Amino acid sequence: MATTERIGTGTLEPLPGLEVDLDLTGMTCASCANRIERKLNKLPGVEASVNYATERARVRHEAGVEVLTLIETVEAAGYGARVRRPAGGGVDGDGAAPATAPDVHEQELASLRERLRVSAVLTVPVIVLAMVPAWQFEHWQWLSLSLAAPVAVWGAWPFHRAAWVNLRHGAATMDTLVSLGVLAAFGWSLVALFLGDAGDAGMRHGYALITGWGQAPSDGLGDIYLETAAGVTLFLLAGRYLEKRSRRQAGSALRALAEAGPEQVTVLRQGIDGPESTVTARELAVGDLFVVRPGERVATDGVVARGASAVDLSLLTGESVPVELGVGDEVTGGTVATTGRLVVRATGVGADTRAARLARMVEEAQAGKAAAQRLADRVAGVFVPVVIALALAPLGFWLGTGADPAVAFTAAVAVLIIACPCALGLATPTALMVGTGRGAQLGILVRGPEVLESARAVDVVVLDKTGTLTTGRMTVREVIVDDGAEAEARRVAATLEAASEHPIARAIAALVPDGERARLDDFTARAGLGVTGTVDGRRAAIGRPSLLRDEGYAVPPRLADALAHAEGEGATAVLVGWEGAARAVITVADAVRPEAAEAVDRLRSLGLRPVLLTGDHAGVARSVAAEVGIAEDDVLAGVLPEGKRDHVLALQREGHAVAMVGDGVNDAAALAQADLGISLGTGTDVAREAADLTVMGSDLRLVADGVRLARRTLRTIRGNLFWAFAYNVAALPLAAAGLLSPMLAGAAMAASSLFVVGNSLRLRRFR
The missing domain is CATH 3.40.1110.10 (Calcium-transporting ATPase, cytoplasmic domain N)
Structure with a gap:
């Protein structure tokens, strides 16, 4: 059974037993994710969290629950699932697909791209014919039907299939709305063509004779909506394709971490002076000697046994200046030797490397859900049936007032299409995914969505001295x-x-x-x-x-x-x-670190009051505080390790939200007690595990950057949620009033999802 290491905070409480990640396929909106999560959580001894943006389920289960049962439950709900191979790890014990296996999400993206291309070629003439009267000719409607039919049926097939699968399970999702809207527009057009004024008289009479329906009435059936059926399909396919591609781009930083090392490695199996041979990176074992030449990536974590080189550590620390390493120094897999040749003895391989652990920690952060996202999931879960009811309301209202049936139909279809909850479901996870991915690129590790709220609230930052400011x-x-x-x-x-x-x-x-x-x-x-x-x-x-x-x-x-x-x-x-x-x-x-004074200035510019906390002599503490710009009144010296937590607690009792920055074992309790614990990557493992945010390097200025990134990500999430709610609040009344055509509704719905994803992708430019 494949299990993942418990590293981050996430949103799940620990359960006795095991943990597994599932890659999911077939999800098309937040309602899908919500439904899979409910199905899994109904299983005894199972607690699951499904993330729509990462297309992944994190499941904790008791030892007696088989992973196959989890997969079958997802498949019974109409979706696909397979065990995810841990980032950076070898082959799973249950045969989970390795990293080199075909990417099902890439296959889905390719399928969407093909449908989009064909649908675009067929839809553009249909829209032009409908919108430009000068181009219309006798029986032009039948040409439009020939072009629109493949789009409304084959092009929109992903929506129809998903809607049918969910209907069989008694559920309704965003695809239900889209499928109903497209089929209603296409079906109405067929009726209008064969039985209404839009079709020629001979065709109508022939059809009536064959079916025995008699002469169909023509009043009120003259309008056709083929351009709506085809246009809505095109817009939604375009929106879904761009959304899926953007989400893949948003996770690129994490994939880069998971795939940091080279595929081929030169090893010395007969001793340090023995002959060289080439093996795959998966064949490396702890204790093996391998060669790293200038310009090559270090295959895995190890200790330099011979040679010296400047090594680019930017993958993990974000620092652009290479570090000189020699015999006895530790090197990290995925980093790049820029000058001399190294012979390295492997100390960690596969899932045990630093890059793999970092990738898993980023995954943990991305898999979590903030409180706002949990609210969005609940809304999305009930949104679809409510929208169907809202669509029937204007239909009944307009028909009841004696309005043209076409007006009533247009309003109902527009409501169905425009009310897609995708933007709502993407608002939080896409911003969290991009923000944490960008942080990983810069050497800033955010451990979970709760950190964002903590970073916003803190007003005091407590700084350890030894190893932090110094x-x-x-x-x-x-x-x-x-x-x-x-x-x-x-x-x-x-x-x-x-x-x-x-x-x-x-x-x-x-x-x-x-x-x-x-x-x-x-x-x-x-x-x-x-x-x-x-x-x-x-x-x-x-x-x-x-x-x-x-x-x-x-x-x-x-x-x-x-x-x-x-x-x-x-x-x-x-x-x-x-x-x-x-x-x-x-x-x-x-x-004192050369950048410490600037780092303190940056923290103060964020509205944080810096406090120095140390076990050293008061004279030393005052000297360091004066050098970095901390007021003498904010110096706490001579504090025993167990007393650091008490000082943090005292500040909290005074009403402050406290961030603690430390790097040692003696800081771990204070880091855990603080509202926001921040550790330096050069510190101890215990300190890093106790922290909420880790700076993967020695540059103290990244602490302020980490707080800024967390706050910026939270602002992006809130902006996304505001747009997602405001869009529906503003657009639904317009659609119900008949002031918005179904085709424009489809374009607006797709645009709302793209806006949310695009707004989140702006975090990739964070500096």
Whole structure:
């Protein structure tokens, strides 16, 4: 049985058992999705959510429920279903189609395109003949019938078939409205041609003689609607084709993630110096060595075993500048080596790669439903029978007032056609799909639709310090010397610390390149104090003041003052000396990210109040806050890991909606407590799992971009919903009053769906 990994939030509560994704076919509107969802949820031990935009059902079921039962339930409802292969994963255990299998949605798109082309060729002459009297000739109606009949029957067959399938199951969908409208217009035209004034007298009398009906009355049957039957079909086919194509484009970012790696890989099966051979990416196993040449994509996640290269990580982080990687560095499948040749040892393949996990997380977000979408689904579920009743109302009204039957018929058909709920069903999922897909391209992962509401409401953003505002790596901030010999102080300090593995030691060792360091003898490390040794024949020491005093080194007043000042600010300061005297104070601190100040400014411009929350010393916290532009009153220092959640909770109790930005295990509880948890992709897995929004990289400015994207997506959803409701509110009375022809109604209905999809696609240009 194929199951998917539970990663995002979605809209379903956990059920004991398993989870499976089904690819669905045959859905034509939100009512179809609503009906499939109801059918699945009627099964014992099953909870399902169907997304019309992604044409997918996410089903959680108890262990005793067979997947085949789920598929049969969907098929019994008149639709198609098959198990979806997890993004990036190998072959499913139940034989689900691999990524290389023919795409049924592409086949549906090709079929729609063919019907649209043929229908367009046949429909244009019909409309021209009906609209341009100068082009009409004797018996032109029969030519129109010959051209319109294939369109109304074959061209509109997807609508007729879907309507019939649903009718057999006692249901009505948007296709019911379309099919009724087209068949009514075509059937009325046939009656008018054979029995009314539109047909010639000989044909009418011959038909009457054959059928035994006698002479048909001509009053009120003179108008034909062949151009309506053909035109409505053409407009709706065009609308459905463009809508389906647009929805496929909207999901392109997700498909790019799922198919990030190359199909063929060069492997070294006989060791790192062995011969090369070529295999498919699916044949790679954990531990295999494979080659990545300049310009090639990394086949799967791994660790560099030989070579060095600049690697383009933009697929996952959105950052355009390649990163230099060498032996021992981790590489991610789907990224591109831009310079040197790499030999990589695979550490994760198939569904276990980072790109595959990211794709599944995006799928999880797209499969969820916001509260607005659930309302739209309920409306769509009852909309069709209500519209049929509304169509009968103007028909009865106009006939009751003695109006021309053609007027009554026109109003009823227009109501049937214009009331399609497609725009309503597409309003939320298309915007969510495009927004999350664009976020994935930029390195911003939105975990679910609920995040959009949270992002809109937040007014306070709490920022962790270490690893968030700072790089998390110690660097030398300042070197203060007593006698002006700064270069020599750097050289002696770097030489001593080069032999140590302590993070502070590594920062000081970086002061001087390897080739410029002195010769070191008699190296001794003093745990918790520092190190001593002989540098170029001179005894030297570096470390805490107590170490140098114990070794007999004098500390000049200037250096003592500098040391006290640094410690007062909470920074780490060490003394370095040689030949019996301390010569310099070296201050080491966690470096503030170069983009941190700009990131804080961007957050403030979004109406968010930045607050610094850290477990570090108050002096360090104040120094970092001043550097990035956070007010001293908004600094919370010396907070224990378990206290971070309490501070977030306290802000919430004050009435604030809080966003929390962090990257460590100690931030996970606060991230989960916050209204909007945001983690950096460079942080721990625990932090990422607890967050609602993840920035897949180290650029803190993307946090503000993520909030902006979430808010923009929510605005797009609301705009779509407003248009979908306003369209029906405005158009239905016009159609019922007879002020809108059926053909124009079809064009307006198609335009409303295209507007919603097009408005959502604008999110692809988000920067």
